Amino acid sequence: MLATGNNLRSLSHFFRISKSSLSLMIPVICDAIYNALEIFIQVPRNSEEWEAIGNGFRKFWNFPGCCGAIDGKHVVIKAPFEAGSYFYNYKQQNSLVLMALVDDNYCFSYIDIGCNGRISDGGVFRNCNLSEALENGLLPEHHLVVLYTTGSESSKVRSDFEDTENGRFVEGSWRQLPSEGLVPIPRHMYNHPSQNAREIRENFADYFMGEESVSWQSRMIH
Incomplete structure (x- = not known):
C-alpha cells in the first residue's frame, strides 16, 4: 500500500486477506518501519x-546561506465521514x-506528516516544530546571508556576514552580533x-545569475 498506493480493496483481492485484517496489519507494519529507520532521519540537534x-x-x-531544501507533497486520502472540506x-x-x-547529500533532516491538505505551504511550516526551533535561534546566525542591492556589487555576498578562508581563516563580523534567532514573520x-x-x-x-553562476546551470534549466 505504501509503495503502490493501492487501496485496501485491491490489496485484499491480491493477497487474499480481508480488509478488516489489513486495516489492523498496516499500522503495525508502519510502526515497525519507523522504528527500524528512525536512525536514518536524525534532525540536527544543535547549531x-x-x-x-x-x-x-x-x-x-555553490549555495551560501542554505541549511536545507524543503518541500511538501500531498498524499491523497479518502476523507473521514463528515470531514467536510477539512x-x-x-x-x-x-x-x-x-x-x-533534506540536507546537501539528499538525506532527510526533518519530516512532518499529517497536516490536513487545505492548509497552505506557509501554514504547514508555521505549525511544525521546526519553525519554532528556527525562530528560537537554533539556526546558525551566519547562515542568514545578507546580499548587496547597491551599484555594481549587487551579486556579491557581504564579506562581513560570512567567514572566509583564503590561506588562513578569517572570522566575519557577524560573530559580534547579538544572537536573537530569526525575526518572526507576521x-x-x-x-x-x-x-x-x-x-x-x-x-x-542576481547572485546566482551573476558572477557566482556555474557553467552547467543554464543547460540544466532548458
Missing part, C-alpha cells in the same frame, strides 16, 4: 550540525501533507509576498 549542512550546500552546490486541497482532492527537509491574510521578501528573492537571483 554545529546545522552549520555542517550549511557548509555542505556552499561546498557542493482535507480538501487546491487540487480538488482530499489529502494529508508530507513536508520534508501572519498575512493574503498570498502576496512582502516587499522585503521580493527584494531577498531578487538579490539571490
Whole structure:
C-alpha cells in the first residue's frame, strides 16, 4: 500500500486477506518501519550540525546561506465521514501533507506528516516544530546571508556576514552580533509576498545569475 498506493480493496483481492485484517496489519507494519529507520532521519540537534549542512550546500552546490531544501507533497486520502472540506486541497482532492527537509547529500533532516491538505505551504511550516526551533535561534546566525542591492556589487555576498578562508581563516563580523534567532514573520491574510521578501528573492537571483553562476546551470534549466 505504501509503495503502490493501492487501496485496501485491491490489496485484499491480491493477497487474499480481508480488509478488516489489513486495516489492523498496516499500522503495525508502519510502526515497525519507523522504528527500524528512525536512525536514518536524525534532525540536527544543535547549531554545529546545522552549520555542517550549511557548509555542505556552499561546498557542493555553490549555495551560501542554505541549511536545507524543503518541500511538501500531498498524499491523497479518502476523507473521514463528515470531514467536510477539512482535507480538501487546491487540487480538488482530499489529502494529508508530507513536508520534508533534506540536507546537501539528499538525506532527510526533518519530516512532518499529517497536516490536513487545505492548509497552505506557509501554514504547514508555521505549525511544525521546526519553525519554532528556527525562530528560537537554533539556526546558525551566519547562515542568514545578507546580499548587496547597491551599484555594481549587487551579486556579491557581504564579506562581513560570512567567514572566509583564503590561506588562513578569517572570522566575519557577524560573530559580534547579538544572537536573537530569526525575526518572526507576521501572519498575512493574503498570498502576496512582502516587499522585503521580493527584494531577498531578487538579490539571490542576481547572485546566482551573476558572477557566482556555474557553467552547467543554464543547460540544466532548458
